[in-house]
Amino acid sequence: MEVGFLGLGIMGKAMATNLLKHGFKVTVWNRTLSKCDELRELGASVGETPAAVVARCKLTIAMLSDPSAALSVVFNKNGALEKISSGKGYIDMSTVDAETSIKINEAISSKGGHFLEAPVSGSKKPAEDGQLVILAAGEKSLYDEAVPAFDVLGKKSFFLGKVGNGAKMKLVVNMVMGSMMNAFSEGLVLADKSGLDPHTLLDVLDLGAIANPMFKMKGPTMIKGNYAPAFPLKHQQKDMRLALALGDENAVSMPVAAASNEAFKKARSLGLGDLDFSAVYKTVKDSQS
Amino acid sequence: MEVGFLGLGIMGKAMATNLLKHGFKVTVWNRTLSKCDELRELGASVGETPAAVVARCKLTIAMLSDPSAALSVVFNKNGALEKISSGKGYIDMSTVDAETSIKINEAISSKGGHFLEAPVSGSKKPAEDGQLVILAAGEKSLYDEAVPAFDVLGKKSFFLGKVGNGAKMKLVVNMVMGSMMNAFSEGLVLADKSGLDPHTLLDVLDLGAIANPMFKMKGPTMIKGNYAPAFPLKHQQKDMRLALALGDENAVSMPVAAASNEAFKKARSLGLGDLDFSAVYKTVKDSQS
């Protein structure tokens, strides 16, 4: 199967590499073309423009940094849209909002192409290991066609229905995660201020019904006050806000998510927005000594 | 090692059985003495009263249903206290409040005995499998002496310092758990009302950084509306309240735990207190159709 791949950032490079290693023929493009060299050495072809990639491949995957990049790769001059035609498939695996997905979907569809949004759960390491979780939504036939590629890129892919559902699912997951991070932070601080060793709390938690990788991985660094950003707090807070907005649309009252969102906002107001989202712990902890 | 065991409810019977199976000599007592028969068949001796058990054993473990039972077994006529003397050890593994532990500790100590509170994390199945998590606090020398028994009863035991710390650790863990249950419930309802399949959310969660046994086990039954009580909601809410009170003492602000506590209170007000604590999901979900 011949696959186009647009965007060779940290995630995209790892993903395109995996496709090549598993025998896919891949044509890559990146805004800074020199970043294509490494992939070329692994056997990839290089397209000069997004349009050139789409012209050549029946199926094109995009993995871009944000909504504006995702839009410009489609709509700019020499963008993907110019060569979309009946039967071509375009899969955007970037994390974008529902509006962006819907806009791209309409443009692709109006030219007879098929579209799938397919944001992923997981960052650099899972991308390298082919262990992403893929939340796809849009054209079911395109999903079926893409399954062999998804099987290489991720440990599991889901087809979630109409365009927008992939983004929504990601918001729901991140909302639960954000509330859990707050609950965890409160627990660590309560233990500490009550004379218990927070490290022991980590050990106890890890043996029980709520043991999970996030507590295990983040706990020790939080206690040390190390908040190197894996997922920046301001992005986590934005996702909480969007999840609450989704709840607003559907009249779902979510007081715990709302309290968590305000805690993240407090952290932002204290200048912690660019640190890891676990830095909310710092705002719970800080007190007059 | 000869060990006394007071209280043969669901938990106590499983625990005493494990001790017998692993070669401990055990003398048991239960308020309804007939419940001792099964243990006797497995090789246990039977004591007529708590005092009789303590008289016979250097180390006595109690596993009782609530604080008032824990107190009466010690302080009533023919209670454990009557035969406590220098060098005797008394370990209360019941889940009781700090005041109860402290009161028992003072009485035991005043007669030259040693005391340990050792509440456990885990219910029937882990008790049977010797997979409890034991949160011990009190006399360190008694803890060291009890380690062989703890190794049989649990997969891990912790020594947490002075009496009261075992109860506190349990409150912190249950507080985090209660907030997580609320976050989880909000996520399930948001998914559902936003047109996503809650079962798919369970699958996605189970593949990510916040995957944990509780979500995996409770999720499917919650979606079905099955709230058979493993841990009654009113007890979970009581623990949230006590954890918030502990935060109050130590000036720890915990807005997410507070919001979760109010959600559990709403559930209580709607008559769900005797159901499983996962029934808080019902109060998040219910709306005018």
Add this chain to the structure above:
Amino acid sequence: MEVGFLGLGIMGKAMATNLLKHGFKVTVWNRTLSKCDELRELGASVGETPAAVVARCKLTIAMLSDPSAALSVVFNKNGALEKISSGKGYIDMSTVDAETSIKINEAISSKGGHFLEAPVSGSKKPAEDGQLVILAAGEKSLYDEAVPAFDVLGKKSFFLGKVGNGAKMKLVVNMVMGSMMNAFSEGLVLADKSGLDPHTLLDVLDLGAIANPMFKMKGPTMIKGNYAPAFPLKHQQKDMRLALALGDENAVSMPVAAASNEAFKKARSLGLGDLDFSAVYKTVKDSQS
């Protein structure tokens, strides 16, 4: 002074009437022109279209039901914009969002006109009595020019700076009001369930430092379960949401407003959105008897 007046709904009619009674020459327009008759009898002139009114008057006031009406009166064929020219003033006293105000402002300014947004606090009765509170923002010179009219329409007018500030001030006020309504509801229910007479609570509150007209007016009807809509709950919740969004922009953490917003959302989910915003009391109160 000659003033144009667009929109003769409940509020607009009362306001235009006041202007006439205080000696202003007024030219009115309403989408359903027959509604102008009553004003004509009081001495008003009638314009056939918004454009016709603006052509005739140096200063035109609009009081329309919602943002879309506010926009169409300006931008539609024969709309106010067609006859705006250098020196003309246009004052929109409708309650609209900041975007709407900004859009109208840009259009008016681009033709040399002056613009003021001037939402009001107060409903029918204060409008009739000339007791509105006017929250004006935009062109200061136009505000100065409009002061004689504002003095007739309201008991007090404020000039708040640039366009958008009027809407923001209204959001802040409504946010405080929404949280107070929740606090009040919780107090009434707590009194009731604790064996105190809620009517006595009203009496006690009315004698103290937090006595206010809203508690006095709404309390008795809330206790009766009468939620005839003066300010619909769904609009109150929308304002809470917008105020929280304003807080999000400016990194202001507002946990009490957030908790109140979720309570209003719960009320919406229970089908109370079209009732008065005091119906949030019902969601606090309802329990299994």
Add this chain to the structure above:
Amino acid sequence: MEVGFLGLGIMGKAMATNLLKHGFKVTVWNRTLSKCDELRELGASVGETPAAVVARCKLTIAMLSDPSAALSVVFNKNGALEKISSGKGYIDMSTVDAETSIKINEAISSKGGHFLEAPVSGSKKPAEDGQLVILAAGEKSLYDEAVPAFDVLGKKSFFLGKVGNGAKMKLVVNMVMGSMMNAFSEGLVLADKSGLDPHTLLDVLDLGAIANPMFKMKGPTMIKGNYAPAFPLKHQQKDMRLALALGDENAVSMPVAAASNEAFKKARSLGLGDLDFSAVYKTVKDSQS
């Protein structure tokens, strides 16, 4: 009518003075007896001990600083209880918890006396002006007997039923007040950070449906950062906590009060507990500049 008066602190002195000025015969006692001199000059008799006062008067009022003072004046040697006998009335106007009231009530009643708890709303100035609000509960016949005195001490007195109801009513009022203070603080900060003048917000609020003396009085000092304690934040937070505990007993979910309580706790953790309760504003406001 002859009235005993125990406790001549700021409040008690003002109250006893008012009774004297309105023609009551008053016998006073204070722990530091020299404080009685001023009252003696106004015509009061002085008792050497609480017992001596009760021996002399059919009706005795106590106004003490806290529960422990309230208890010791009754139960200590030469305490009020020694001379309570059939037909004597004892009215405790101190602010104490329900347990304290109940304990005093039982002791007084067991000797044939009558008891009333009667905490007040209002501080120094209203006490001097006879403008307190009196929340009485207990023996109705004693209330009726005390009405002439209450009419002098307060602008209004309420009879609320059984002992404990006075304390409960005060908690409910203070809970609503605490939530309002948080809502107000959030509004002031939101205004400020959104580019609006907080003083203008005060003016707008003061003209509307939620205008109240607290906003008017506290607003300007809060903006200045002046938190001289009229009602210490730690006491306000304690009352929020007790009100939430009352809600817990009665299964009343109060998410807004809970969020407010956590905000006050945050303020305590930042060392603001001894300042006025309006200092919660500071925790909402502080951010990284």
